[in-house]
Amino acid sequence: MPTNLIGTMATQLKETDESGREILDSVVIRFAGDSGDGMQLTGTQFTQSTALMGNDLSTFPDFPAEIRAPVGTTYGVSAFQINFASHAIKTPGDAPDVLVAMNPAALKVHLKDLVPGGTLILNLGAFNARNIEKAGYKESPLEDNTLDSYRVIEIDISKMTLAAVEHIDVTQKEALRAKNLWTLGLMCWMYDRDRQPTIDWLNQRFGKLPLIAEANIAALNAGHAFGETAELPSEISTYVVPKAKVEPGIYRAVTGVETTCWGLLTGAQKAGLNIFFGSYPITPASPLLHSLSNLKAYGVVTFQAEDEISAVCSALGASYAGSLGITSSSGPGVALKSEALGLAVVTELPLIIVNFQRAGPSTGLPTKTEQSDLYQSVYGRNGDTPMPVIAASTASDCYDCAIEAVRLATKYMTPVMFLNEGFLANAAEPWKLPDTDDVEPFPVEFASETEGFHPYLRDEKTLARNWAIPGTEGLEHRIGGIEKDYDSGNISYDSDNHHKMTKVRAQKILGIADDIPEQEVVSGNNSGKMVVVGWGSTFGAIEQATRRCQEDGLDVSHIHIRYIWPLARNLGELLKGFDKILVPEMNNGQLVTLLRSEYLVPAESLAQITGQPFKVSDLEREIRSRMED
Amino acid sequence: MPTNLIGTMATQLKETDESGREILDSVVIRFAGDSGDGMQLTGTQFTQSTALMGNDLSTFPDFPAEIRAPVGTTYGVSAFQINFASHAIKTPGDAPDVLVAMNPAALKVHLKDLVPGGTLILNLGAFNARNIEKAGYKESPLEDNTLDSYRVIEIDISKMTLAAVEHIDVTQKEALRAKNLWTLGLMCWMYDRDRQPTIDWLNQRFGKLPLIAEANIAALNAGHAFGETAELPSEISTYVVPKAKVEPGIYRAVTGVETTCWGLLTGAQKAGLNIFFGSYPITPASPLLHSLSNLKAYGVVTFQAEDEISAVCSALGASYAGSLGITSSSGPGVALKSEALGLAVVTELPLIIVNFQRAGPSTGLPTKTEQSDLYQSVYGRNGDTPMPVIAASTASDCYDCAIEAVRLATKYMTPVMFLNEGFLANAAEPWKLPDTDDVEPFPVEFASETEGFHPYLRDEKTLARNWAIPGTEGLEHRIGGIEKDYDSGNISYDSDNHHKMTKVRAQKILGIADDIPEQEVVSGNNSGKMVVVGWGSTFGAIEQATRRCQEDGLDVSHIHIRYIWPLARNLGELLKGFDKILVPEMNNGQLVTLLRSEYLVPAESLAQITGQPFKVSDLEREIRSRMED
Amino acid sequence: MNVQSPPVALKPNDYASDQEVRWCPGCGDYAIVKAVQKALSNMGADPKNTVFVSGIGCAARFPYYMATYGFHTIHGRAPAVATGVKLANPDLDVWVIGGDGDMLSIGGNHTLHVLRRNIDVQVLLFNNEIYGLTKGQYSPTSKVGTRSPSTPAGSVDSPVSACVFALGCNARFVARSVDTNLKVLPGLMQEAKENTGASFVEILQNCIVYNDGVYSSFTDKANIADGQVVCEHGKPLLFGKENEKGLRMTPGKMELEVVTIGENGVTEADILIHDETNRPLALMLAGMQPPNFPVAMGVIFRDPGPSYDAAVYDQIAEMTEKSPAIPINELMHKGKTWTVV
Amino acid sequence: MNVQSPPVALKPNDYASDQEVRWCPGCGDYAIVKAVQKALSNMGADPKNTVFVSGIGCAARFPYYMATYGFHTIHGRAPAVATGVKLANPDLDVWVIGGDGDMLSIGGNHTLHVLRRNIDVQVLLFNNEIYGLTKGQYSPTSKVGTRSPSTPAGSVDSPVSACVFALGCNARFVARSVDTNLKVLPGLMQEAKENTGASFVEILQNCIVYNDGVYSSFTDKANIADGQVVCEHGKPLLFGKENEKGLRMTPGKMELEVVTIGENGVTEADILIHDETNRPLALMLAGMQPPNFPVAMGVIFRDPGPSYDAAVYDQIAEMTEKSPAIPINELMHKGKTWTVV
Numbered sequence A, B: 001m002p003t004n005l006i007g008t009m010a011t012q013l014k015e016t017d018e019s020g021r022e023i024l025d026s027v028v029i030r031f032a033g034d035s036g037d038g039m040q041l042t043g044t045q046f047t048q049s050t051a052l053m054g055n056d057l058s059t060f061p062d063f064p065a066e067i068r069a070p071v072g073t074t075y076g077v078s079a080f081q082i083n084f085a086s087h088a089i090k091t092p093g094d095a096p097d098v099l100v101a102m103n104p105a106a107l108k109v110h111l112k113d114l115v116p117g118g119t120l121i122l123n124l125g126a127f128n129a130r131n132i133e134k135a136g137y138k139e140s141p142l143e144d145n146t147l148d149s150y151r152v153i154e155i156d157i158s159k160m161t162l163a164a165v166e167h168i169d170v171t172q173k174e175a176l177r178a179k180n181l182w183t184l185g186l187m188c189w190m191y192d193r194d195r196q197p198t199i200d201w202l203n204q205r206f207g208k209l210p211l212i213a214e215a216n217i218a219a220l221n222a223g224h225a226f227g228e229t230a231e232l233p234s235e236i237s238t239y240v241v242p243k244a245k246v247e248p249g250i251y252r253a254v255t256g257v258e259t260t261c262w263g264l265l266t267g268a269q270k271a272g273l274n275i276f277f278g279s280y281p282i283t284p285a286s287p288l289l290h291s292l293s294n295l296k297a298y299g300v301v302t303f304q305a306e307d308e309i310s311a312v313c314s315a316l317g318a319s320y321a322g323s324l325g326i327t328s329s330s331g332p333g334v335a336l337k338s339e340a341l342g343l344a345v346v347t348e349l350p351l352i353i354v355n356f357q358r359a360g361p362s363t364g365l366p367t368k369t370e371q372s373d374l375y376q377s378v379y380g381r382n383g384d385t386p387m388p389v390i391a392a393s394t395a396s397d398c399y400d401c402a403i404e405a406v407r408l409a410t411k412y413m414t415p416v417m418f419l420n421e422g423f424l425a426n427a428a429e430p431w432k433l434p435d436t437d438d439v440e441p442f443p444v445e446f447a448s449e450t451e452g453f454h455p456y457l458r459d460e461k462t463l464a465r466n467w468a469i470p471g472t473e474g475l476e477h478r479i480g481g482i483e484k485d486y487d488s489g490n491i492s493y494d495s496d497n498h499h500k501m502t503k504v505r506a507q508k509i510l511g512i513a514d515d516i517p518e519q520e521v522v523s524g525n526n527s528g529k530m531v532v533v534g535w536g537s538t539f540g541a542i543e544q545a546t547r548r549c550q551e552d553g554l555d556v557s558h559i560h561i562r563y564i565w566p567l568a569r570n571l572g573e574l575l576k577g578f579d580k581i582l583v584p585e586m587n588n589g590q591l592v593t594l595l596r597s598e599y600l601v602p603a604e605s606l607a608q609i610t611g612q613p614f615k616v617s618d619l620e621r622e623i624r625s626r627m628e629d
Numbered sequence C, D: 001m002n003v004q005s006p007p008v009a010l011k012p013n014d015y016a017s018d019q020e021v022r023w024c025p026g027c028g029d030y031a032i033v034k035a036v037q038k039a040l041s042n043m044g045a046d047p048k049n050t051v052f053v054s055g056i057g058c059a060a061r062f063p064y065y066m067a068t069y070g071f072h073t074i075h076g077r078a079p080a081v082a083t084g085v086k087l088a089n090p091d092l093d094v095w096v097i098g099g100d101g102d103m104l105s106i107g108g109n110h111t112l113h114v115l116r117r118n119i120d121v122q123v124l125l126f127n128n129e130i131y132g133l134t135k136g137q138y139s140p141t142s143k144v145g146t147r148s149p150s151t152p153a154g155s156v157d158s159p160v161s162a163c164v165f166a167l168g169c170n171a172r173f174v175a176r177s178v179d180t181n182l183k184v185l186p187g188l189m190q191e192a193k194e195n196t197g198a199s200f201v202e203i204l205q206n207c208i209v210y211n212d213g214v215y216s217s218f219t220d221k222a223n224i225a226d227g228q229v230v231c232e233h234g235k236p237l238l239f240g241k242e243n244e245k246g247l248r249m250t251p252g253k254m255e256l257e258v259v260t261i262g263e264n265g266v267t268e269a270d271i272l273i274h275d276e277t278n279r280p281l282a283l284m285l286a287g288m289q290p291p292n293f294p295v296a297m298g299v300i301f302r303d304p305g306p307s308y309d310a311a312v313y314d315q316i317a318e319m320t321e322k323s324p325a326i327p328i329n330e331l332m333h334k335g336k337t338w339t340v341v
């Protein structure tokens, strides 16, 4: 893997605003602590406030597979990184400028990423001998030279929190739990974030436990007050990151799960169908099941199946009956669905499979992200069993891809594989709220004409078969997994017919290439020395790295592929215009295989299989070095 | 699909032997009748006799998915084709020279394949109005000009059979059932085949029902006698097909199931392991389960699991415990195994998956052959999950491939996908019996050294991990599907470790390329105008077609790929030496994708997805036409 | 969905599709398809609202022969597909068809869950104690010692009883009959259909090719009277040619025994009255095996409860009433947003 | 395989691996792992011949914490993997571990078949009525109305009872206990181990994070006496603080009822004696639900039969004796061959 280069530090202008806050262009902060320390919550609240302040931002939650690992262990450390800026940004940042470490284990795991000279905020209260040993330190890192090259702020946050909530009638345990809010308060002071959204949220969340709400708010305010009043080391100052200039509109912070959910809902409405969602819980796909479960008022039926096979089969059954069948899972669960996907292909029913990819193979690293199910999506079935595959790049793109998946599935009567990623599912970004009216409706027309009807009657143009649903008088018919006669839809064991049907199924999917946009170049020229071709969530990192190279005068372009299958009709032409094709992927080289076989272009793989997003600096270095090859 | 050209007729020398029989170089006979008419049995017995006569031969059984479809229907027609010759042959023949049609439906289905001027033997007894109508004929084909261009022999075989067994105390139904043997007797007369093997077989088969045996033998002899005595049309003569000149040795007629079974057994013995075979019945893979079930005396444990998932999981469990775990299935069943195969890859345990491919997608055409699971084998799993894939070309090659699969699985501690085909499973060919002593043993050494042991300790050269089995003192350890630490084998969520482990798993499999033979050219030059690249059961047809072109002076070579993954180390070099690369496959173009992406060579697909083997003539025509492009 | 009753009464044959039936001559499946067609006709079922969902196997060919909607899916998954069909449109009348391999081997888990959830479908299991379509391997219902291509020396694992399994899965309607019992089968189907929730019907079916006569010890005409006992709620569990035999609880034990009225002082009053709502009793009845016991037929257990599909739609209605759908645009604007101008 | 007993007696702790335990603090799984270690120590189990096979879930992390052989497989498939382990080497002592999701949701079919086949393994199902590892979705054992991330308005499908299901699957050893019952659990494990064939043990386990207190109505100290009844073969089914309550069959019905000795003329003689070999009784006991009934604990059913693995090897021995293996070369030459010179 690419060696860990030192991340790019936020450009520090050393300008100050009217209130004396130093003005920063961008900052990367990482909160790290025990799984029980509430780091995800802290990060999420900080994100909310930051979003409301008008910064552009990107986040990266990184948590252990254990639900609640024993306190103080390194594998129990949970982290949340946020990058926010006064300009448009696309990644959660390579390396934190600020690291908040709530205990020694968090320090142990994350210190290596902090930029040299970066700010380190430590909860002294957790640095007792036992925790230090548990984290695997021989000596206290506070007492040797471990922290020499950082700006260290040591605060006994635990004690401060206890003091702050002393007057409230909660247990010591409950009081201590508020220490993440104390920390959040301090960070709000330091970066001038509004506490009100958090206060509102706490009041709502703990509506039935007002004392808990009160304790948390007290801690939040105390942390803030501490910043204002305490004597902090002189190098520590307060900062402001001005609003980013972004398109006008109404914004909210979203994760890819939320936008996928809304996109599916929008798509279903545009198609005029009810959603049936059959799924089986699995990390990181479960949140989509959870979100859709709350949308019953939209006629959404969610079904927690007994396993992934039942999940996909029930969704297919629902499609047969006239709903929009959707299923979702992650790699291992999608593997289990493969046989049924063959049935979906052969019965030519609409179906959407949302795959939130995670690090594999097998159980792998369930909470880490990866892009390693592309092969499975395109090729992973018995027989000649093609289906469209589309992949989302950002949380907002998830919305559009979801709608597109519905459009293709219903228009072409086909299962569609929608490749999502664990990273997209969890990470938050600001999203300019779309207007559903901007999406052209694509209403489904069920078959009703009995004259000449048979279930495999095809539309001449799309080659889609007609969709006749139970309940329709006169269109009673039988479908199934055995090959069907092209002309009657009955079972057929005829040799030539099988050839014809295999070809028409393939042709139907390939024909979609005429119904999707031509491939565009994200940045750079339409031909030249090098093109970096990416897909999925690496979009931001690749774009930033290519931009930096371009700014340096390098002739490198960026192409981002959303339609994995079929590929855009002009893609081959486009790729052939470049001398070098570099394909960075968070897998061992999968899209690169597809490009090579389709276009016979000498595309090269840049594989990073760490379960972590690419760092812009790593990519930039790699682009530069490969250009010199 | 390639249009149905008229097949090549057997070269008729019109020479005769001393007894006046016309000497033929080769003949293709097809027996066709109702599923209940015993055509498979007739074919198999004729094959036995032919094999014992010393001809080279190749067969193609083709039967319906129905167990016993209603009498007289076209979809209930079962056929068996045999090609036998006095020279080496490699395919069951493009088109029959002789068609035996036991009823109108059989005529309806198969007449189109008979060569013009070919011989047609009809069972008049079955050509009643009802059957003629059932077969979909408007008028009796005997009475219009349907049969004009053939040499037709109409015999009331039903009546002849009844007469022949009149004196034996069997029911009318039982008597009529013997009509396939009457037909066999006639064919034995016509082609000078020995009836004794069939008589022996009948006596053994119906040991407990001597009257049935007697009836069948009587019918067999009557058919033969009829030939000798009846006044057959003058164009019909008797023939002889002299022995083929083949390598000296002891031969038997075998199917790919038998040789696969023996190969696995031989491999296991060479490795010093017991076989555990976990499988779930599915067409056309079940016969392997049946064969292995009879080998209990060899320490073979066969387990009919509740489903394919349990089949593969139990086999993996058995490998963990120190057996050679094997599972088998066909496409849909292999799809179900995909998740567990990921576990096999990550736990690095030996495992063999035998996939008897059938026509897909989904249930498809279960009894028809196809090569469409190559994608699934190479790419069909979540995550980066590589495994070796090897494919057999003939029944005898199944034996060698099975041994090779065991060798690779145990030496490299990896699951191995062994691609077999329905065609290979069912078709018979003569096989020179090998001597197991010619196979170098490759005994497995289980780990026993406790010093420094951890479960993922690797052999430096092969990169295989050591295999420590339960029962071994001091090597107690835990494995599983979560990523493991390279250095300790414990669970590891470390990012860089995951990258390293993914790479080493891929490297281990790619390294096998150094342990397999270099790719050779089957026929033709090592470089030139065109190479036809095939894999699997199309070997014979491709070789024959290429040979014919070569004999015609065309510069075309034939490469046959047995190692699908990893590919032979010199393959890329070799392919680049040809101007054109044509890849005929019984799928919609799968190997061709692999070759293109691996070597960036402009390989072209020649797809035939009819569930039927290639015809030599079709291939030949296609090669010629593509050479002209 | 616009569900209406059909304009004219349909005859059994009107429910037959135009596809030629492809089972082996003499296969028990022929009788079952007839029985179902008769049942549909009796009930006046509307073909357009009737859906047959099957897995893979000989039994699973069933839908092709019905002039209704039909889905021939993949091996073992029919209950799962049917669940989706029913949840998408609860107005449909959904039948699930499969063999013993389909529903108890590869599909056992889906059978468990469709029964446990009590989805309002009829599950018809054609049990021939063998894998027909794959040419005769033993199945999870085959008796110990079954010789088959995969168990040439006889099977050694004890079978599962379909009805006992269903009872353990919390099924609320469990019945059994025989393929050729055309007198009883249509009525049983109707009861299954009328039951709210999942109805499980085991149909003992003769595979003439691979397992011929496996049930003849109690299904051959001469053996029926002594070999079968018909369960009718509230009626004594009597059987035998003259109804002279019966089942009773062995005094002092929770165990069934076969007694003859008039022998050893047994009177009709001693005979157990069938209580179809008693699950332990049903377990005993379902588990009875020849030759020591008659085989229990009819509705062995019935204790209806709310169906899952109805509950799902009730909940949807409830939630919709509580907070009705707002336009998606508004939905997305709910929560914290900010405006950039 | 060279199976010997270990040289020195091992203490419970000697069965603990060096891996840090990663369950949530307070999780019931901690107690179970201790109980198993104690049981192994009591039995003098040999670590090298002991294998723990698990699926995926919190429970399924179990093998990592044992200093024995262990295989952490994939979700739901532990019984299948264990089947292969045991059939490959019947001398091994194989334990199967999984949660309610692992063994009754995705893995229900394998659980059915490992029990039906009676493979000599111990199946320990840690039932917390929730999906722990995936953060709290309801499971097939969750009570109706369970609010969870996937059922925000409450679940509507009725659960399956693990022990009732096992009984329907023809299991021959069915027991139940509670995670924290360290007094009883090790002994129960030992009985499970000593049973020939598949032993099914449901362990009610508290998930402190997602389903805390789901069993407290009968497992909290104060509630144990009235909330649980311990099944012991041949002993009356008594419970309550003073053993003053008991179960009896409602006179004239096949139904259990709770009675108090001394009330309404009930004496100890009226109390049902537990017969662990009676499956219908076991079904009744296993199905008892609070608050109207105490929850049945201990060995609810035991009726050993030959194990599948033993039968497989017996058959191998028999077939080998009948026609011993000949060299493969000879095997291949059997049948019709011909010689070309």
Ligand SMILES: Cc1ncc(C[n+]2csc(CCOP(=O)(O)OP(=O)(O)O)c2C)c(N)n1
Residues within 6 Å of the ligand: A339, B280, B281, B282, B283, B308, B332, B333, B336, B363, C056, C057, C058, C059, C060, C074, C075, C098, C099, C100, C101, C102, C103, C126, C128, C130, C131, C132, C133, C134, C139
């Ligand atoms: C995934 C998969 N596995 C296996 C098969 C092969 N198969 C088809 S039907 C069948 C079992 C048939 O038995 P049963 O369900 O009892 O039905 P029957 O034919 O006896 O009516 C099997 C194993 C398949 N089609 N798909």
Ligand SMILES: Cc1ncc(C[n+]2csc(CCOP(=O)(O)OP(=O)(O)O)c2C)c(N)n1
Residues within 6 Å of the ligand: A280, A281, A282, A283, A308, A332, A333, A336, A363, B339, D056, D057, D058, D059, D060, D074, D075, D098, D099, D100, D101, D102, D103, D126, D128, D130, D131, D132, D133, D134, D139
């Ligand atoms: C094929 C597959 N599907 C889904 C998952 C996700 N998953 C992991 S554990 C689990 C269920 C956990 O519940 P349970 O078995 O009751 O164990 P517990 O965590 O409660 O101990 C699920 C759904 C998976 N790992 N693999």
Ligand code: SF4
Residues within 6 Å of the ligand: B067, B068, C022, C023, C024, C026, C027, C028, C029, C058, C059, C128, C132, C133, C206, C207, C208, C209, C210
């Ligand atoms: S094989 Fe058996 S079950 Fe299948 S159609 Fe034939 S008789 Fe019926």
Ligand code: SF4
Residues within 6 Å of the ligand: A067, A068, D022, D023, D024, D026, D027, D028, D029, D058, D059, D128, D132, D133, D206, D207, D208, D209, D210
């Ligand atoms: S989530 Fe529940 S079951 Fe899992 S470890 Fe935590 S407490 Fe235990």
Ligand SMILES: [Mg+2]
Residues within 6 Å of the ligand: C057, C099, C100, C101, C126, C127, C128, C129, C130, C131, C132, C139
């Ligand atoms: Mg069957």
Ligand SMILES: [Mg+2]
Residues within 6 Å of the ligand: D057, D099, D100, D101, D126, D127, D128, D129, D130, D131, D132, D139
């Ligand atoms: Mg659980």
